[in-house]
Amino acid sequence: MAEFHPLEFDRLPEDEMQSRARDFYQSIKNRRTVRDFSSDPIPDGVIEDCLLAAGTAPNGANLQPWHFSVVRDQGIKRKIREAAEEEEREFYGGRAPDDWLDVLGHLGTDAEKPFLETAPALIAIFQKSKTLDRRGVETKTYYPKESVGIAAGFLIASLHNAGLVTLTHTPSPMRFLNEILGRPATEKPFLLLVVGYPAAGCEVPEITKKPLAEIADFH
Numbered sequence: 001m002a003e004f005h006p007l008e009f010d011r012l013p014e015d016e017m018q019s020r021a022r023d024f025y026q027s028i029k030n031r032r033t034v035r036d037f038s039s040d041p042i043p044d045g046v047i048e049d050c051l052l053a054a055g056t057a058p059n060g061a062n063l064q065p066w067h068f069s070v071v072r073d074q075g076i077k078r079k080i081r082e083a084a085e086e087e088e089r090e091f092y093g094g095r096a097p098d099d100w101l102d103v104l105g106h107l108g109t110d111a112e113k114p115f116l117e118t119a120p121a122l123i124a125i126f127q128k129s130k131t132l133d134r135r136g137v138e139t140k141t142y143y144p145k146e147s148v149g150i151a152a153g154f155l156i157a158s159l160h161n162a163g164l165v166t167l168t169h170t171p172s173p174m175r176f177l178n179e180i181l182g183r184p185a186t187e188k189p190f191l192l193l194v195v196g197y198p199a200a201g202c203e204v205p206e207i208t209k210k211p212l213a214e215i216a217d218f219h
């Protein structure tokens, strides 16, 4: 039998709702993917709190089908860079279809990934196909991809809110992360998040976001 307790919820005045919604948008719209990182270290505890925030995400049957491996060790970062560049050289050197390379063109990306060594932290996010349920019994997970995607969104927003920048990186395939980080085969690498501060003079591609009328309709 499930046990219940009263929800903690404070209903806000309408003008405060408006201003909070606007303030969050004003902040999150300044998030940009960064590909040129400084090596400045991140204060202890910041990433930990952002991971706690990610771990609050809604998810299938509350099985929380995610694992986050935080890498600060220079030697491990180097191994990840070497393995990622090997995959990326194949990707850019022939495996990627022309139409994919075509839409990537304006971002100026290539097989060189120095940021995997320069940035102070990498967070490898794994999607678990199996986990222990609340009774400690091993179970299959439900909607793991959707769940991990939402947790990754919470994490990226939390890191931005804490004054850090990120790169959502997906060297494909990413199975090398299981080997390097010692994660079991039931965990599939989902994203490799590069975390830190922008290098001095860092530039980002000029891009636009679709207006509201193009991404939503109201009935």
Ligand SMILES: Cc1cc2nc3c(=O)[nH]c(=O)nc-3n(C[C@H](O)[C@H](O)[C@H](O)COP(=O)(O)O)c2cc1C
Residues within 6 Å of the ligand: 031, 032, 033, 034, 035, 107, 109, 167, 168, 169, 170, 171, 204, 207
């Ligand atoms: C699932 C996913 C995978 C991505 N993979 C890469 C990647 O491997 N390399 C890269 O440079 N950027 C990658 N990006 C970043 C996107 O290119 C970037 O989010 C997009 O161009 C929009 O730019 P913005 O994040 O600055 O708004 C990825 C983003 C997502 C969500």
